[in-house]
Amino acid sequence: MRPRKIPLRKCVACQQMMPKKQLIRIVRTPEEAILIDLTGKKAGRGAYLCGKVECFKLAKKTKALDRALKQPVGAEIYDQLEQDFIEVEDTFIANKDRNDDDE
Ligand SMILES: [Zn+2]
Numbered sequence: 001m002r003p004r005k006i007p008l009r010k011c012v013a014c015q016q017m018m019p020k021k022q023l024i025r026i027v028r029t030p031e032e033a034i035l036i037d038l039t040g041k042k043a044g045r046g047a048y049l050c051g052k053v054e055c056f057k058l059a060k061k062t063k064a065l066d067r068a069l070k071q072p073v074g075a076e077i078y079d080q081l082e083q084d085f086i087e088v089e090d091t092f093i094a095n096k097d098r099n100d101d102d103e
Contacts, residue, residue, distance in 0.1 A: 011050045016050065024051050030043060034065070034081065045069055047064075052089075
């Protein structure tokens with residue numbers, strides 16, 4: 001029996017490799033909007049963050065998203081994303097537990 005391969009992605013803030021499901025995807029859409037993508041399936045360039053507000057704050061401080069998305073991210077966009085991040089955090093944590101067995 002071969003162990004199941006878990007896709008790993010790196011958190012752009014703390015640089016930790018984590019299973020994809022434990023990360024929140026931020027996407028830059030083809031329209032150049034920057035949003036949180038809880039489905040992980042939106043088109044565009046993605047960056048991953050641990051599902052923790054602390055990591056978001058770190059990304060904001062170090063401008064990690066600017067680098068990961070290869071686009072300057074304005075302070076107001078970081079503020080907006082931070083609010084969204086806090087809002088989705090609970091949903092994200094709940095879904096994470098529920099979806100752990102699929103794939
Ligand atoms: Zn992190």
